[in-house]
Amino acid sequence: MVDVALQPNRSAAQAARKRSSLHRMLKRKSTVAFLMTLPLILLIATLVIYPAFYALHLATLNKSMERFVGLSNFEFLFRRETFWLVVKQSCIFAITAVIFKALLGFIIAHFVHNIPAKGQRKWRGMLLVPWVIPPAMSTLAWLWLFDPSYSAFNYTLSFFDIGPIPWTGDPMWARFSVILVNIWVGAPFFMIMYLAALKSVPEQLYEAAAIDGANWWQRIWYVTLPMMRNIIAITTLFSLIVTFANFDIVRILTAGGPLDHTHIFATWAFRIGIEGSDIPLGASVSLFMVPILAVAAIFILRDVNKRGNES
Amino acid sequence: MTTVTVDKATPTRKVKYGSMSRDRTWALRWSYFFLVIFAIFSLTPPIYMLITSLKSSAEISAATNPWWVFHPTLENYVGLLTSNQFLRFFWNSAIVSIFVVTITMLISVPAAFALARMRFWGSAVLATGVFLTYLIPETLLFIPLFKMFAVIGDWTGIQLINRWYVLLILYPTLTVPFCTWIMIGYFASIPKELDEAAIIDGASWIQTLTRIFIPVAFPGIIAATIFAFTVSWAQFLYPLVFTTSTDQLVMPVGIITSLIKGDVFNWGQIMTGALLGAAPPLIIYAFLMDYYIAGLTAGATKG
Numbered sequence: 232m233v234d235v236a237l238q239p240n241r242s243a244a245q246a247a248r249k250r251s252s253l254h255r256m257l258k259r260k261s262t263v264a265f266l267m268t269l270p271l272i273l274l275i276a277t278l279v280i281y282p283a284f285y286a287l288h289l290a291t292l293n294k295s296m297e298r299f300v301g302l303s304n305f306e307f308l309f310r311r312e313t314f315w316l317v318v319k320q321s322c323i324f325a326i327t328a329v330i331f332k333a334l335l336g337f338i339i340a341h342f343v344h345n346i347p348a349k350g351q352r353k354w355r356g357m358l359l360v361p362w363v364i365p366p367a368m369s370t371l372a373w374l375w376l377f378d379p380s381y382s383a384f385n386y387t388l389s390f391f392d393i394g395p396i397p398w399t400g401d402p403m404w405a406r407f408s409v410i411l412v413n414i415w416v417g418a419p420f421f422m423i424m425y426l427a428a429l430k431s432v433p434e435q436l437y438e439a440a441a442i443d444g445a446n447w448w449q450r451i452w453y454v455t456l457p458m459m460r461n462i463i464a465i466t467t468l469f470s471l472i473v474t475f476a477n478f479d480i481v482r483i484l485t486a487g488g489p490l491d492h493t494h495i496f497a498t499w500a501f502r503i504g505i506e507g508s509d510i511p512l513g514a515s516v517s518l519f520m521v522p523i524l525a526v527a528a529i530f531i532l533r534d535v536n537k538r539g540n541e542s
Numbered sequence: 543m544t545t546v547t548v549d550k551a552t553p554t555r556k557v558k559y560g561s562m563s564r565d566r567t568w569a570l571r572w573s574y575f576f577l578v579i580f581a582i583f584s585l586t587p588p589i590y591m592l593i594t595s596l597k598s599s600a601e602i603s604a605a606t607n608p609w610w611v612f613h614p615t616l617e618n619y620v621g622l623l624t625s626n627q628f629l630r631f632f633w634n635s636a637i638v639s640i641f642v643v644t645i646t647m648l649i650s651v652p653a654a655f656a657l658a659r660m661r662f663w664g665s666a667v668l669a670t671g672v673f674l675t676y677l678i679p680e681t682l683l684f685i686p687l688f689k690m691f692a693v694i695g696d697w698t699g700i701q702l703i704n705r706w707y708v709l710l711i712l713y714p715t716l717t718v719p720f721c722t723w724i725m726i727g728y729f730a731s732i733p734k735e736l737d738e739a740a741i742i743d744g745a746s747w748i749q750t751l752t753r754i755f756i757p758v759a760f761p762g763i764i765a766a767t768i769f770a771f772t773v774s775w776a777q778f779l780y781p782l783v784f785t786t787s788t789d790q791l792v793m794p795v796g797i798i799t800s801l802i803k804g805d806v807f808n809w810g811q812i813m814t815g816a817l818l819g820a821a822p823p824l825i826i827y828a829f830l831m832d833y834y835i836a837g838l839t840a841g842a843t844k845g
Contacts, residue, residue, distance in 0.1 A: 260660050260662065260747070261663065263656070263660065263747045263748075264656040264660035264662040264665070265656075267652035267653055267655060267656035267747075268652070268653045268656045268657065268668060270648075270649040270652075270653065271649055271650065271653035271718060272668070274649060274715065274718055275671065275672070275675050275715075275719070278687070278711070278712070278714075278715045279675050279678060279683065279715055281690075282683045282686035282687050282690060283678070283682070283683065283686070285686040285689070285690060286683070286685060286686040289685070289686055339576075339577070339580050342573040342576050342577050345569060345573040346570060346573050346574065346577070354577055354581070355835075356828075356831055357584065357585065358577075358580060358581060358584050359827075359831075359835070360584055360585060360588060360827075361584050361587075362838075363772070363820075363823050363827045363834070364587075364588060364820040364823065364824065365772075365775060365776030365778070365820060365823060366778070367776065367778040367794035367795075367798070367819075368776075368794060368797075368816040368817075368820045369587050369588070369820070371591075371797070371798070371812055371813070371816045372587035372590055372591045372813065372816060373587055375590070375594060375807075375813060376586075376587065378807075378809075380605075381602070381605055381809075383608035383609060386607070386608050386609075387609075415583070415584070415587070419584070420838070423835055423839060424838075424839060427839045472679065473679065475679075476682065477681075478680075478681050478778070478779045479779070482778075482782075483778075497681035497779075501684075501779075501782075501783070504685040504688075505684075505685070505688065510685055510689050513685045514685045514686060514689075517681060517682050517685055518682075520679070520681070520682055521682070524677070524678070524679070524682070528674060528677045532670065532673065532674070535673070
């Protein structure tokens with residue numbers, strides 16, 4: 232043991248007593264527990280909490296990071312039109328994508344739940360593939376599907392006399408494409424969560440509802456949705472955070488273009504902070520994600536705790 | 543409305559009336575019909591990757607039917623798998639992922655055990671903190687982290703930026719909170735009698751963890767491992783920001799920066815690279831689907 236090696240002159244009995252007391256201390260539950268969580272605490276403190284506050288500090292510096300400039304980075308942002316464009320686009324992007332992901336996930340989960348249990352595994356397996364592929368890789372496939380001159384979609388649509396559609400060239404279509412890819416990636420997650428929730432709704436409730444003469448819509452509205460409310464809330468809020476902070480899809484598909492019309496906070500912060508080497512301004516941009524993330528996080532925490540107490 | 547027909551018979555499946563069972567058949571048919579549509583939507587991009595990867599560049603630029611391969615060739619695969627650069631990306635990705643998975647499990651399993659079983663001062667707050675950390679996206683932290691590592695490089699001379707091993711420090715911030723969180727759930731579901739019996743038999747806390755909790759919660763450990771691997775394999779932002787030299791890049795960034803040269807897109811090779819990059823998570827998913835889904839749903843539902 233370490234303490235013995237450090238004190239070779241002490242008498243053996245003393246050493247033994249000392250060792251046993253240290254030993255006891257080390258064996259104490261709280262000490263062991265603390266040592267077990269220490270790496271986790273260090274990791275969170277140095278690589279999550281510290282950088283978060285460091286970002287606040289960085290946001291108050293000038294471009295060369297030598298001088299304290301207070302809030303002038305924020306003032307500068309507020310005066311820029313692009314900033315408000317980014318705010319608007321981030322909100323449109325996150326809200327539209329989350330709504331459609333939730334709707335689509337709900338519908339698909341119902342269909343999967345509807346078919347015989349034997350085949351469900353196979354369908355679930357196929358429908359979850361978009362979630363499994365790394366988003367950076369699958370977005371490349373979408374980029375190729377949207378290619379201006381060789382687009383496979385436009386090729387197909389040309390048989391119906393539609394198009395050619397400028398998938399990533401026109402601001403509106405580019406926004407549509409970015410949201411579409413996001414829905415494609417994210418809907419399977421909702422599907423899996425809702426499917427798990429649907430399976431946990433007791434069959435008796437539907438039987439009781441059927442006896443009371445509830446129609447299809449009433450059964451969903453008065454039985455399914457209330458039973459799934461918590462899981463719907465958690466999943467939606469969680470997805471809102473992830474979607475709002477999305478980077479991969481927008482970066483690869485449009486890189487913010489055409490003319491900044493698809494930039495969202497993360498991609499714009501990257502453009503300014505890393506590509507444009509204006510770290511303080513980039514940090515200020517990314518800090519604007521904090522309020523909405525914090526609100527969503529508080530609600531998630533409340534729901535998760537509520538769930539914990541129920542069980 | 544189509545959806546109305548679909549779900550009409552769902553809840554009454556136990557009732558065996560003649561008309562009901564006919565409704566049920568129709569509901570099934572509609573379900574399958576829509577599932578096929580959704581499956582096509584889901585699988586179009588990966589299948590299109592595969593189609594394009596089998597085409598030669600001549601066939602791609604000839605703009606024939608994009609959904610069909612007229613002259614299948616493996617030249618893209620041969621080209622990539624014999625290129626040292628691409629193999630380097632693959633190797634870097636594999637090394638980073640394996641190390642990150644190991645680091646993650648070494649940190650999160652003991653921590654989860656302590657948080658789930660050994661109440662100590664602040665343990666409840668810490669558990670909540672872990673969950674909150676999981677909600678902090680990487681897009682919020684990459685700029686301060688970049689500056690932090692640059693400053694560390696200036697002060698100590700330890701060069702971290704543009705070295706692949708910087709990712710070993712960064713990725714655990716994404717994987718550890720979630721893995722700890724789902725392991726807390728799995729550990730908490732183990733009956734208290736088990737570890738009490740072990741303690742009475744004279745086992746230390748460490749022994750209780752390694753001899754009892756880890757074997758019993760093994761499915762959870764597999765789910766957490768899969769999650770850590772997929773996240774570190776798929777991560778795009780951190781390598782894009784922190785590594786730039788071609789020999790330090792990992793797969794996703796490597797494919798995008800090296801195969802896209804200016805405005806020249808070599809689509810055959812890009813799609814082949816994307817498919818090879820998507821292969822490891824897909825293979826794991828194909829074999830361990832149930833663990834994958836268990837991990838996915840455990841995150842929000844809490845065990």
